[in-house]
């Protein structure tokens with residue numbers, strides 16, 4: 533297994549001729565992620581030298597690919613924010629998305645085309661990502677309730693379940709069965725609770741998705757973005773896998789993401805991870821629409837007292853510190869879990885409940901933001 537130190541050591545051999553130092557010393561390598569032999573990172577470059585840096589990016593990718601235990605490398609360049617400059621310089625990877633059964637293929641570096649702004653799927657006005665730095669903080673629960681709350685407010689809503697390591701939206705939105713494809717290319721999504729849904733879980737089953745390898749996952753995500761007949765949508769909510777990695781990058785390269793909503797519990801450790809997530813989106817040039825504190829307060833059934841099992845207010849304080857909007861608190865509540873796990877989110881099941889109100893408040897905050905105008 534390759535580790536971070538080995539990857540950094542390999543990258544420290546790569547010189548940026550423009551600066552005269554190696555890319556590690558120049559602190560140009562960001563968001564380094566290693567997962568099961570798959571390495572991804574961002575190479576931060578000066579906007580003016582973007583094209584000239586492609587050989588450096590390719591060399592960095594090759595250096596890491598040569599390390600024992602590395603199966604695939606994905607390095608993308610981002611430019612420092614300069615007014616009017618492109619946000620991300622996509623590399624040309626797998627333009628034709630493989631079918632779900634396609635064999636994994638080695639990643640090869642290719643020269644980038646002129647920087648271009650990624651396009652949203654046909655008919656989709658706005659794409660919003662729901663992310664978390666850490667697993668199990670309730671990101672999918674929040675995404676599902678947010679989607680149905682936005683639909684209840686009159687928006688045309690789609691949900692793309694890109695949580696490829698544990699696609700749970702079919703279960704949460706009460707949908708099952710493989711989507712049909714009349715011509716073998718266009719995929720017809722399911723629809724329930726006013727939300728149009730597509731999930732890798734519907735194509736291959738929750739368990740099978742777990743054993744997929746990076747390139748297949750990336751191809752499947754591209755396929756879900758481009759081949760699903762989403763129809764006209766005001767907003768496509770994308771439920772991302774936890775953490776920072778390939779899926780997040782692939783999404784930002786393949787859609788014009790209006791912004792990311794980051795879900796965290798009030799705990800320190802979850803917040804540290806949320807911070808990393810926020811950092812990655814910022815590096816990708818994706819705006820942060822706000823932070824949501826999930827599992828915030830717990831109202832005891834017996835005594836009616838409010839408890840804070842994971843602490844309280846951490847996300848709000850963190851949002852202030854990071855200068856991102858705080859979108860609201862969602863209580864830790866048995867009904868939220870039972871409803872979500874049963875296929876009808878609490879916003880659908882008990883729309884008048886205080887728990888549903890909490891989700892509606894977040895949806896309203898988003899509707900009021902620039903992203904959904």
Ligand SMILES: Nc1ncnc2c1ncn2[C@@H]1O[C@H](COP(=O)(O)OP(=O)(O)OP(=O)(O)O)[C@@H](O)[C@H]1O
Nearest residue numbers: 667668669670671672673774827863864865868869
């Ligand atoms: N506010 C809440 N109150 C009670 N239970 C919750 C709440 N939020 C989420 N849960 C429950 O916690 C579990 C994990 O939630 P969920 O799957 O949404 O998390 P996740 O962050 O998407 O996880 P993963 O990253 O593993 O996909 C689920 O059983 C869900 O019903």
